[in-house]
Amino acid sequence: MGPSSPQFNPEELRRWQFGLxxxxxxxxxxxxxxxxxxxxxxxxxxxxxxGSTDVETISCWQFPDG
Structure with a gap:
């Protein structure tokens, strides 16, 4: 087996990370x-x-679409 190719080129990866x-x-x-x-x-x-600041926060993108 040869080396695997990346899923994204550097520009695509940058855009994907920016979107996240x-x-x-x-x-x-x-x-x-x-x-x-x-x-x-x-x-x-x-x-x-x-008035409470004891708030749990979770990024919504981590939830699967329904």
């Missing part, structure tokens, strides 16, 4: 550990409407 960063920045699932509220925000450092 944008998705990560603009679609963040948030869960308040204090009151259990859930919402989608555009930032990882968020505060719940109940």
């Amino acid at each position: 960063r944008q998705a990560d920045d603009n679609n963040v699932f948030c869960h308040c550990r204090q009151c259990d509220r859930e919402w989608v925000a555009s930032a990882h450092n968020v505060q719940c409407t109940c």
Whole structure:
């Protein structure tokens, strides 16, 4: 078996990584550990409407399409 070829050329890889960063920045699932509220925000450092900053954040692109 010979060496495997890369899936993307350098420019395609750069664009793919940029797209992931944008998705990560603009679609963040948030869960308040204090009151259990859930919402989608555009930032990882968020505060719940109940005042808690104990908020779990997960990038939405990590969830499979349904």
